[in-house]
Amino acid sequence: MPKWLKILLKVLGALILLFILLAVGVTIYVANNKEKVLAQVTKKLNENLDGTLTVGDIKPSFFSNFPAVSLVLKNVVIRDRQFPRHHHTLLDAKDFNVSVNAASLFRGVISINNIGINNASIDLYTDSTGYSNTAVFKKGKKDSVKADANEGNSSTQLKKFSLSNVSFTINNQKNYKLFNFAVSSLNGKMNYPDTGWHANVHLNVLAKSMAFNTKRGSFIKNKQINTDLEAGFNEETGKISVKSDNFDIGGDVFGLNALFVTGKGDDSFSFHLTNDKLLWRNASALLAPNITKVLNRFNLDKPIGVKAIISGSFDGGDPYFHVAAVVNNNKLTIPGGVIDDCNFNAVFTNENIKGKGFSDANSVIKLAKFKGSYSNLPFAIDTGSITNLEVPIATGNFKANFPVTNFNSLLGAKVAKFTKGTADMNLRYKADIINLQLNKPVVQGTINLKGINISYIPRNLNLTNSSISLDFTGNDLLLKNIRLQSGQSIVRMEGQVKNFMNLYYSAPEKILINWQVTSPQIYLAEFLGFLNTAKPSGKPAKRTNSENAVKQLATVLNSAKADMHMRINELHYRKFLASNVNADLLLSEDGIRINQVSLNTAGGSLKLNGNLVQKGRVNDFIVATTISSVNVSQFFYAFDNFGLTDLTNENLRGFLSAKTSTTGSITNTGDIVKHSIRGKVLINLKDGALLNFKPIKSVGKFAFPFRDLDNITLSALNGDFDIMGDRITINPMEISSSVLNMDVAGVYGLTNGTDIALDVPLRNPKNDSKITDKEELQKKRFKGIVLHIRAHEEEGKLKIGWNKNHK
Structure with missing residues (x-):
């Protein structure tokens, strides 16, 4: 070693x-x-x-x-x-x-x-x-450090x-604040640069309460927080900064930047949180109960990107919130429906107007670039907002373009069914929000339906190759460029509704649509659906935006009145043909009021006023008519002989003028109910003739067996009739013809009850047409022998005999 x-x-x-x-x-x-x-x-x-x-x-x-x-x-x-x-x-x-x-x-x-x-x-x-x-x-006292130094001790x-x-x-x-944390572990290391201190901290705590306002409840209640933090304090500014890239709250990891300001009378805080993949329900669970309860009525299936700012003062008051979210290709569930393919950017803040405080009343939710599909209806909201969350009001710009067949899933079988066409909408809307649902929205803008085929179910009306343009301007509704086609009928319409938006929800029965209608030809049989009583729209609507909207639309369509000013070149109804038709009609939930109808038909003209009251399969009408110089044969043919069987168009010739005032019933298929007509009829027939008229021939066979009763010419005939169902009262009437003269009075029964008195001179009036003096003609009319005949019904058979009651 x-x-x-x-x-x-x-x-x-x-x-x-x-x-x-x-x-x-x-x-x-x-x-x-x-x-x-x-x-x-x-x-x-x-x-x-x-x-x-x-x-x-x-x-x-x-x-x-x-x-x-x-x-x-x-x-x-x-x-x-x-x-x-x-x-x-x-x-x-x-x-x-x-x-x-x-x-x-x-x-x-x-x-x-x-x-x-x-x-x-x-x-x-x-x-x-x-x-x-x-x-x-x-x-601490300012000289505490010096004192410690004198004692030989450095600052702690x-x-x-x-x-x-x-x-x-x-x-x-x-200030109604309550923060309570159960700290499992918190470990920190500190160092002291010249500016203050710096710390690295590991934190594992349970947030039992984080209530910025105890009246509203706690945020992140009972959520586990696990994170590593970096914190620093600057002595000069009095600010503490905190940063974390793994701020785990209940299993969701956020990025955190926080700032705390201390000293100089300013004890404020600011949190910046970010999360690129946060589930909606996880996000709502982090908020106060009153907010969570509302948000849980909505849902987004896929995670969303969120950025949140929470700032305020520890001295009191509600904190400031600013939350931004980005939603891409998501599925949004709302009360009563689902929006598919949902994309939007959203911002929430509780300070909509600077200086007005942080509160629900000053809160706003702003939406931008919103796109989605609701009940197969693709739409976009370029900008939208919900302001004042205490009394919420929603506004926005709504745009949509799609095939009208997409409406069917929304309307169901209650209002209409589309089979062809396109819809284009560009609307600005404003609506109250009650129980998280749009309430009585007010709209401005246009709706255009083009090339549509539609069945309007309440009236059993079918339209093809039609178009409608709705222009919502102010409180009014303008109806433009409307083309309706049903079978061979083509109708062009322009209209307007005053005060439409105010009446739509509060009083739909007061809505009056003023129509200007023109048409080259109309076949009335194709519009017989208007004789039907409007069918109910189905079971009561659920409390959803779409169901309520459909129900309200059905209510308005059934309740609104339409004042129609019509100009029609040709009007067809079964055998009836009219030209140059001018009519003012008032259509309402109860029926049709007919005002000042004028037309040309059967070589003459007709004017009509009346009212049709809808009651179901059979509808009541009141009609007053003035007929001028119509070809009587054509006229009877056009109206199917008015339900008469003995007197038909084949029995008549001449030019008829008449005034009628009648009531009756008509089915929802357009047929006159037999024997339902009651009223008064005054007629004037010129250049007329009775051809093969059975009642006259029956009398003639008894009284004039050798005269030709198949063709009876009448220079003039004036009649006064009272119609009571299946019985027609013939008020005293003079008949002067080429075959015989007679005075007629009594009752003609369409089914039974005939009892007619006839006073018939035996003289032949064949040459009376040559007499020009009216007084002389009247004297000769009953000259000679006069037969007093009674035609009455006994046991179902018509019997002709002498009138024993004649005086």
């Missing part, structure tokens, strides 16, 4: 022996001077305290921080002077380990380098007046510190 190595080993051995002897000496010293050492330690720890610090016992523990000497203090208790009043002990430690400088100890001076607290509770308490038990720590600097099995509480009654 080289000589120099032998010398080195001897020196090392001597040093080791010296340390051992020193340790033994300290042991002996402490054992023999326990009371003195305990008094020295207590005195040192009581420096700068305004209260009491008591130590139950002291024991040496040399090898835990060798070569420094460790003293184990038992049952250490620190209390402020006001403890008898508030009963909160600041520190109660079963084991308080203090590492002291051995050389200083022999000189009778305690120099503490390391502190370890085990099996303890720390309670930092502030009462409702603002008094804190931390007042036990007095501020901790090298290590640790906590194990410690309950740590900050209870601020004045």
Whole structure:
């Protein structure tokens, strides 16, 4: 062995022996001077305290921080002077380990380098007046360092510190804050650069409460925190900075940057947390219960990226929150529905307006670049927000473009079914939020439906190759460029609804749509769905946004009124054909009001007013008509002989003018209910003829067997009829014809009950047409023998005989 190595080993051995002897000496010293050492330690720890610090016992523990000497203090208790009043002990430690400088100890001076607290509770308490038990720590005097120097002692600097099995509480009654942590282990090492100090800390604690406002509950409640921290203090600025790349909260790892400002009347804090892969439910579980309860009604299936800022003051008030999230290709579950393929950026802050405080009323959720698909309806919200979380209001710009068939999954079988076409929406919306659902949204913008085929289920109406443009302007709704096609009918419409947005939710029955309608041709049979009573929209809507929207739409469509001003070139209904149709119609939930209808038909014209009351399969109507110079044969043919069987279009010729005022019933398929018509009919027939009319022929066979009754010409005929279902009352009427003259009165029964009186002169009026003097014609009309005949029904058969009751 080289000589120099032998010398080195001897020196090392001597040093080791010296340390051992020193340790033994300290042991002996402490054992023999326990009371003195305990008094020295207590005195040192009581420096700068305004209260009491008591130590139950002291024991040496040399090898835990060798070569420094460790003293184990038992049952250490620190209390402020006001403890008898508030009963909160600041520190109660079963084991308080203090590492002291051995050389200083022999000189009778305690120099503490390391502190370890085990099996303890720390309670930092502030009462409702603002008094804190931390007042036990007095501020040191400016010349304390000089005094220590004069005593030959350097200022104390901790090298290590640790906590194990410690309950740590900050209870601020004045500012409603409660922080409570169960510290399993906390170990730190410190060094002291010129600017202050720097520490590396390992932390493993259970956060039992982290309530910035106890009225709202705790954040990260009962979450385990496990992390390594780097912390530093700058004496000049009074700021403590904390950083961690592995801040584990309940299994989710965050990046942390924190800043604490102390002194100069500013005791503030700021936390910056980041996590690129955080599940929604895990994030909500970190927040206060009132927030968690709301957020748990939503969910995102995949992790999201989150950046959060929490800052405030330890002196009081709610902290400031700013949370930013990035969502990509996710599935968002909302109350009552799911948004697939969801992408958006979101920001939450509780300071929407600077200077208005940190509160729910001043909170806002901002959305940007929101894209997704709801019930197969792809949409985008370029910007959106929810403001004032006490009384939430949602606003945003909604855009969508998709095939209209995608509507079917949303509408179900309640309102309509689309089979073709596209929808384009560009809307600005504003809505209250009640129970996390949009309530009565108000919209501005446009909705365009193009090339659509749709079945409107409540009215059993089918439209093809149609288009609709809705323009929401202010409170009004403008309906533009509307083209509706049903079968061969083509309708073009323009319309508007005043005060639409106010009435849509509060009073849909007051909505009045003013329509301007034009059409080259309409086949009424294709719109018979409007004779149906609107079908109910199905079972009551669930409390979801989509179901409520569908139900409200169905309610509005069924309840709203439509004032239609129609101009139609040709109108077809079965055998009826009209041209130059002008009509004003009022469509409502109860039926159709017909105002000032005018048209040309059968070579003449017709004007009509009336009302159709919907009652189900059979609907009631009231109609008043004025008919001018129509071809009577064509007219009867067009209206299917008005339900008559004996008098038909084949029996008539001439030009008819009439006034009617009738009531009746019509089925939802457009058929007049037999014998339902009641009312008054006044007719004037010019250049008329009765062709093969059975009732007249029956009388003629009895009275005039040798006259031609197959073709009876009438120069003029005026009639006054009262219709009562299956019976027509013929008010006294003069008939002057080429075959015979007669006066007729009585009742004609369509099924039974016929009882007609006929006064028939026997003279042949064949040449009466040559008489031009009306008085002379009237005298000759009943000249000669007059037969008084009665046609009445007995036992279901029509019998012709003499009228014995004639006076």
